Structures are given as structure tokens and as C-alpha cells.
Amino acid sequence: MTGGMSSDEFRRYGKELIDWVADYYEKVESLPVTPTVQPGAIRALLPPNAPEGPEPFAEIIEDLDRVVMPGITHWQSPNWFAYFPGDSSFPAILGELVSAGLAQQGMLWSTSPATTEIESHMMDWLVDLLGLPEAWKTTGPGGGVIQMSASDSTHTALVVARQLAQQSTSLDNIVAYASSQAHSSIEKGARVAGYRHFRAIGVDDHFAMRPDLLVEAIISDRRAGLLPAFVCSAVGTTGTTAVDPVRAIGEIARSEGMWHHVDAAYAGSAMICPEFRIHQDGLELADSYVFNPHKWMFVNFDASAFYVADRRPLIETLSILPPYLQDAASQSGAVIDYRDWHVPLGRRFRALKLWFTLRSYGAEGIRTKIREHVAAARSLTAQLEGDARFELVAPTLFALVSFRHVDGDPPTDRLAARVNESGRAYLTASKLPGGSSFIRISIGQTNTTQHHVDELWTLIDEMADPA
């Protein structure tokens, strides 16, 4: 018995699974958003060893409901308000299906010209769609590439910055900076990239980096013999979607000879609507930039869009050329070999899902969805502002609403726990820089509408302690 699956079986079971996925999206709204399994419960349903002989695929499909579903956290529920969204959409799922079917390895242009060229083209489309600097197109000095996650993109930027800095100093002396509200991936990426010094710069009342404190830290580090090499501006922090002063930070970076990376992992998608671009003023002063279409552009993870203003230092840092990867097209210089744009060598055909999604919605369809999410966030913000029990802790710049109970941490924590335990919505309990509790409501799942946010407000209204 060699097992596996015939072409006819693939047709049959593939179509069953298409229906299974469609059924899932039809019912997900009615499911408790988070599972109730205890640690180890899913593994306990699995045999201790792999089977020796083949198992019927019908049984495998049955196990999706028996084994897998009890352990699924429903990121695709329209009642998902936790973290940031990690969106899927039907066109993107079909892009993943075709990508898996063709099973390309796009490490070199020649190992899959379509993977490379459609990716470059999608990255260039996004430059126009989001109002990013024209120089970032692959047809200019810069270029975009799909990475797995913003963590990978930021780590790559940190590595290039370190590589440039280590030409003039010991690795021990290189310093990276970000605001105290920057995503954990900045500090983690710096540690991974070998930075021994990471400075979390203080923020203003709106949780945006204070450039004066950045300058102070740089001066202090230079005095100590260290080399400031990298600074990250956030356009939309994870805690409260605060926007750092990108232009001011960019000017400091220029004058100090530092690499300036901009992390717009979540908020970048909103820039497809011109009215939000005020928040990315100064991007032309960035050396690199990341935003995640897999968060709020209805494209399945993984699809992190990483841009550089100048691709040369990136490629010089990451290019290694062994004989089995030498190639006439590469040597001609006429093509992009994306293996030199990130750590991994192999790469999937991830641009397909972006292409499918952008075409299936159209730019206007995506704008409409994002504006609906933002409008729902503003309506919830207004309800919270009009209720004496609550106070906002940050302005609602995009579609994240950050608030707390006026009586402090215990009623705030209780409210978050009650909503989450109800299974009818899922939000994130978090902490402000000072340690106070607050609640993050992130509105952005593909199928979330005003209706779902109204239901969430009803829950909050019912479950909150009186003031």
C-alpha cells in the first residue's frame, strides 16, 4: 500500500473541503469565539504514533470536526475584536489553494518567474494604492518583497542597519531605538540581530515617541562611545495605535546617519484611504517600511510587505552565491532574486492571494470595508464617551478603541473577563505604560459590520459594573 491520493480522490475530497470551509464561514458567527479546551486536550485525541498504513481520507475529514474544531480560536469570527485582525477572505483562500497546487519555489527568478514578477508587481501596485514613496517601487532604486511577518521584516531591517554600522565599530557598541510602545518585535528583532543595546524611548500623552527624548538618548549613547544605528517609528502602535512623529524621527535619523525603519504593520492597510495618509507624513525619510496585508487587507497570513528605499545594502547584506544557485538570468542583472531579500531561501507563491484579493474586491471594495470598520470604531468610541462608566485612554485614530472603566483596574479587568467568557465576543485586556488596565477593541475582521459592533456595545453595556 503506497497510500496518498489519486487525482479523482483529490477532486472529490477537495470539493468536500471547499464546502467544509464555506460551511465554516456560514456558521462561525454563531460559535463561541474562543475554545474551552484545557491544555493537552487536543493531543489526547491523537494516537501516540503515526499510522503505519494509509488511512481513508474521509476519516481525516471527520477528524477536522472531532479533533481540530474544539481547539480552534475563531480569528475569522465577525465577533473577533482581540489583538489586531488576522484576516482571511474567500479570494485569498483560493489564492492559497492555487499556490499550494503549483507548489513553486521562488528563490530565484528562474525557479519561478511568475512568483517573482507577480510579487514585484503587487508590491508596486501597493505603492500607488497606499501613497508610498515612488522610489520604493522595484522599477526604482528600492523595492518591496513579501516576508512572513512584520517580525521578519523588522528583523531584516535591523540586520542591514547593523551590517552598515559594524563597518565602523564593534558589534558590542551598536544601538537600536524605538518607543516604549513599539511592538515587541523591535526589541526581539534587535536581540536576534545581535544588538546589545536597545533603548525604549519615552512617549507623550498620546503614546507617541518623543523626539526630544530620542535625541537625548542618542547624545548620551554617543558620549558613552556607542553607535546609534537604527530607529523605528511606529505608525499605529500595538497598544493603542499611536502614531510616532515619522518626519521628526526621520530627520533625526538622517542627521545621525541611522537607519530609519517604519512599522505600520496594522495601520498601513488603512492608507488605501487617502484620508489616513496624514499619519504617514515623512515616509520619504524612511529607509525601510513594513505593513501586513495579512492583518487588515483581507489577505491570509503570511503576507508581510517589506519595502526598502534602496535595495543595494539589503542585497549586499543577504546575498551568498554558491555554485548550485548560480544562474544565467541572475548574472545578467535583469531580474530580482528574492532569496537575497530575506533570511529564508525557499519561498511560496504568496503574491497570488494578494493578486486575487485586490482584483476580487477592487481598491474601492477594500476602501469601503476599511471605512466601515473605522466608522464602527468611531460609533463605539462615541458610545463609550457618552457613558459615565468609561473613559477612553487613547484617541481612535483607526479602528482600535482603547478604553477603561473609570473606577480603575478591577472593574476594567472584570468587564474584559466577562465579555470574553461569554463567548459572544473576544477582546484584549492590556496594560498602559504605567501599569493600569485597559481594554483594546480591534474592529477589522473581514466580515465584521456595524451590527456586530452594536452587539458588542450591548454586551459591554450589560456587563460593566456601575460607576
Next chain:
Amino acid sequence: MTGGMSSDEFRRYGKELIDWVADYYEKVESLPVTPTVQPGAIRALLPPNAPEGPEPFAEIIEDLDRVVMPGITHWQSPNWFAYFPGDSSFPAILGELVSAGLAQQGMLWSTSPATTEIESHMMDWLVDLLGLPEAWKTTGPGGGVIQMSASDSTHTALVVARQLAQQSTSLDNIVAYASSQAHSSIEKGARVAGYRHFRAIGVDDHFAMRPDLLVEAIISDRRAGLLPAFVCSAVGTTGTTAVDPVRAIGEIARSEGMWHHVDAAYAGSAMICPEFRIHQDGLELADSYVFNPHKWMFVNFDASAFYVADRRPLIETLSILPPYLQDAASQSGAVIDYRDWHVPLGRRFRALKLWFTLRSYGAEGIRTKIREHVAAARSLTAQLEGDARFELVAPTLFALVSFRHVDGDPPTDRLAARVNESGRAYLTASKLPGGSSFIRISIGQTNTTQHHVDELWTLIDEMADPA
């Protein structure tokens, strides 16, 4: 117009695309293995801007044939003999479909218990299937995790080794070692991880690392005040599938206090057949290990299996705990949070395709396929050995055949070019350490059988210059 796709449309177009994928596999054998497009030809078929309004999905499907297919390199052709295989299979494709449908983010156990637990379970299944050390199970002190690629896995190992070493020395002094035949990802990973010193150690006549030269290099580096921190053993190099003396290197690493990483990216899958495990003798002396089920275990990229013997230094290196990721289950210590096992935070449900594939084939089904590939490689080896025009350049230990024309580089290069230009097979022209040309024939595409290798031999026989 908001665009996108209804559930009914998803059912309809999803089933069309299932058939499209099945049709592709039915015809791929008859297609020229590599495309003939020139650089820029695919992009020239795409409009300069994303559409404003939605486009009918039927047109998008038509564009797969019109735009995408001319730029596809057929990694899934049974006539694919280039690089190493990058295999797909029908069960794995369906695993990807379900994974895309559920669209989980498995960064924490709680953000998708099923993603985490099925992944841990599959990694533990593989320990038994491949005869890996029992301590590497997640139920022991070690554990396995799926990363994107062997490059990512090796980079992670390099980072942990560097983090341990930098406790006692300057980052400038840390040294990594691998054989001159190790994969480019070792040197690249070392550079990315901030190693200023990488030593390519000489090899023996079979292209395996010489431990005596490793010891010499270590002594010399210590004398120069440097700190040997990391050494990589290859089980199956990329050039010729040479096997480094893992046990001897492991003993050196132990006595020198170095991190010992084993790269079995390609050959690791073969260990499901006990007769190959002689080549992994000494694995219990490894600190970390990588093999890629996405190469030769019929599981779609990306699925790189990374193991550590002790998970503590890994997690200590990579864990960062911001408030929005704090979580009761994590704090209980009863669960694995895989975000702390690699650079990215977000992660797909990649274990599904492993689960589907292992169950659909069964262990014996996978063994049968691998043994068929190895038998075909041995038959080709025998034909080459029996022909005065050819000489092997390395033994056929697995399913890679490495040979050249006895008259040197020009007839070797010509033969490779002729076969590749025929479109009837695709192999890799490479260079030996001394710079001589040779041909790599890697037999391992999921659907490759003896028949395809016989046809390849006919091509070689016809196209080779006389001796």
C-alpha cells in the same frame, strides 16, 4: 461595489479551482519542465495599476492560464531533477486549503490550541518515525517546531549559540564553523546573526568535513583570542549529499563547549527508512537539528522541522513578553507558546498538511516512495558507472546522483544544457570544490518513478558527447 466573494461563489469557484489543480497534475508531466519567458514578460501582461472596481472571479481564473502558467517552473513535474525536490502532494494541498480556511494565528497556545498541539504532536511523531533522540520530544526537555525553511531553522540555532557565547566575550570574537560543502544558509545565517567569523572547514575525498581540520581551526581561533561557538554538521550536503562525521564533530563540540547543529534538510526524510540511519549516528550529541518535510516527505513548503535537545536556551533567547501577549495559559507553564521558538510572532497552521500527509500515505507509504526514488537513483548510478563517457564524482548515498563527463567541463556543461533545453527533464549544473563542472540529478519529486528516470537516462545517453 464592495467586491469580494459570496459563500456560494466560493463554493463554485473553489470547486473549479480544485479541478484546475487536478488537471494541472494530470498534464504536468507532458509540459516542458522550465518556462521560456524572458525577464519582464509576465509583468508585461499585468496592468500598471490595481483595479478600482471588483473584477469577475472567472476572469481571474482565466488569467491563471494566460498570465501565470507561462512563468511557472514545474517543480511538481515528475521530470524534475534539479536542486533538491520541493514536493507537494494531494493530501498536503488539502491541508493547506483547510489551514487557509481556518486562518489561525498560532503565536500563543491560547490563540489556537489546535495549531499548537497538533504541531507538537506531529513533531513528536516524527521523532519516532525518523529514529531521532527521544529527548527531542516536546514531552521531554527538548522539542520540535515548524519553521519556514532550513535557513530560518539554522539561523535560529546560530542566534541561540551566539547568545550563549556573548555572555563571556565580545560579539566580535564569536566564530561559526561548517564544512566548505555546507549549504549557503549556514554562512548566510551566521552573517545575519552577527558572526564576524565564519570558517569553511576542508573536506575529505567524499566531501565530508575533516574533523582534524576542524580541530586545527578551533585551536588557531582560540590562540587568536576568538571564541568558537557554533559548528554545523551536514547529513547530506547540497552539492553531493555528503555526510559529515556527526559523532566526531559532536564530541569536539562537547569538549569545546560549542553549540552543535545538524543540517539534514534534504536527507532527514530518508531516515523514515531505518537502513539510512547509519548516516545519522551521533545525533544524540546535537544541540539542534533541522530537516525539511517540504523537500522529500511530500508536504508542501513551508514545513521545516527544527528540533532542540534542550528548549530552555532557545526560549530564553527568543522570549519577549509585552502586556498584550500576556496570557493565563502561558503563565501557567502548562503550554507551549511557539512564538518563543522562532523570529516571527504570527504563524500559520502548518501542522495540518503534515498530519494529512502522514495519515493519507501512512509511514509505510512514505517509506515505499523514498525507497523507489533511491532505487531509481541507484539504477541510474549503475548505468553511468557502466558507461565509459561518465564518471561519478560522489557516491549515491540517497537519491542524488552526481557525475560528470570524463572529458571535463565543456562536455559536462554541454550535456546539462542540452538536457535542460530539451524541456523533457531539468537537472542542475554545478561545480565541485576545485571548480570542475558536474551534474546533479536529484530524484525525489512525489510522482517520479523508475520510468521517468529511464527516460532521463535515454536523454543523457543521446545527448552526451562521445568520450
